Amino acid sequence: MTALEVRNLHKRYGHHVAVDDVSFSVEEGEIFGIIGPNGAGKTTTVESIAGLRTPDSGSISVLGLDPIKDRTKVRERLGVQLQESSFPDAIKVAEALDLYSSFYRDPADWRELMDLLDLTGKRNTRYKALSGGQKQRLSIALALVGSPRVAILDELTTGLDPQARRDTWTLIERVRDTGVTILLVTHFMDEAERLSDRIAVIDGGRVAAVDTPAGLIAQANAVQQVRFRVSQPLDERVLSELPDVTGVEIVEGRWLVTGRGQLLSNVAGALARAQVVAEDLRVDQRTLDDAFVAMTGRGRSAGVSVNLREDG
Ligand SMILES: Nc1ncnc2c1ncn2[C@@H]1O[C@H](COP(=O)(O)OP(=O)(O)OP(=O)(O)O)[C@@H](O)[C@H]1O
Numbered sequence: 001m002t003a004l005e006v007r008n009l010h011k012r013y014g015h016h017v018a019v020d021d022v023s024f025s026v027e028e029g030e031i032f033g034i035i036g037p038n039g040a041g042k043t044t045t046v047e048s049i050a051g052l053r054t055p056d057s058g059s060i061s062v063l064g065l066d067p068i069k070d071r072t073k074v075r076e077r078l079g080v081q082l083q084e085s086s087f088p089d090a091i092k093v094a095e096a097l098d099l100y101s102s103f104y105r106d107p108a109d110w111r112e113l114m115d116l117l118d119l120t121g122k123r124n125t126r127y128k129a130l131s132g133g134q135k136q137r138l139s140i141a142l143a144l145v146g147s148p149r150v151a152i153l154d155e156l157t158t159g160l161d162p163q164a165r166r167d168t169w170t171l172i173e174r175v176r177d178t179g180v181t182i183l184l185v186t187h188f189m190d191e192a193e194r195l196s197d198r199i200a201v202i203d204g205g206r207v208a209a210v211d212t213p214a215g216l217i218a219q220a221n222a223v224q225q226v227r228f229r230v231s232q233p234l235d236e237r238v239l240s241e242l243p244d245v246t247g248v249e250i251v252e253g254r255w256l257v258t259g260r261g262q263l264l265s266n267v268a269g270a271l272a273r274a275q276v277v278a279e280d281l282r283v284d285q286r287t288l289d290d291a292f293v294a295m296t297g298r299g300r301s302a303g304v305s306v307n308l309r310e311d312g
Helices: 042-049 071-077 093-101 110-116 132-144 162-177 189-195 213-220 263-273 288-296
Strands: 002-013 016-027 031-035 057-062 078-081 150-154 181-185 198-203 206-211 224-230 245-251 254-259 278-284
Touching: 002 042, 002 181, 016 042, 016 057, 016 181, 016 198, 016 206, 031 042, 031 162, 031 189, 042 057, 042 150, 042 181, 071 078, 078 132, 093 110, 093 132, 110 132, 110 162, 132 150, 132 162, 162 181, 162 189, 181 189, 189 288, 198 213, 198 288, 206 213, 206 288, 213 288, 224 263, 245 263, 254 263, 263 278
Parallel strands: 031 181, 031 198, 078 150, 150 181
Antiparallel strands: 002 016, 002 057, 198 206, 224 254, 224 278, 245 254
């Protein structure tokens, strides 16, 4: 069943068009990522889904309900963790969870949630005394306390250290495993790639592509490189004449082959046919980050955080 359906969404602020004909749908049980440069219209889109902004035109359905007309019913079913949530400094973790759960007719067991989010040891700690990671985990817990069927998580791991980010990812997967559909807005390509079943790339208020992470990487057909040394002489044309190869260089005895598509298997096949053994073979693995840059023409300078994969 479709959990979320956004059709031809438009939203402008004065003369500025923030969202320009955005459409996508999210199936129940999916983690659906939204990525895009700063100012792309991501927050405006998810806040419209949450009923916090009124679109100029287009339609939104959350589990078959309209976020504006059916506001109360949507609130019962949709959990929202937005950017920069803040709570009263003096409130304690358990108090905040207890208070928020009282807003819902059929809340989750907040003690279980506190446990799931590894906050039980901090139950009597005041908000101001929590670390950044603990505050973030509390805001996720509060987004889930109403037992939502759909959760919106906006910039989930901004400001967290690498270990806390990984712990948060594991946690989100656990939440998804309980059947919650998750809409994840993120600047972090590694986060989107690791967590999302499918991703929408939004750029300039428009959807540039919707696909699985692997599909987006393949669609972008980004440039790849294969590097190796050879122990026997090799005619450069064996490689330069291969389909999809755009460049061959030899730098200090090291071959560097640049190309697209099935570069690695093409190069490996050509070397095998020439009976040349490649040594110290390295492949620059393509990531979602490369696909994003290829699709939007933007990288770090546009405010996109680039996280190199550890195995990259
Ligand atoms: N309340 C507002 N009034 C005027 N302009 C706004 C308002 N909110 C957003 N905008 C503008 O609309 C555009 C889209 O903003 P939005 O916050 O949706 O983008 P975003 O993709 O979430 O960006 P970021 O990644 O920086 O959070 C931006 O150019 C922004 O400056």
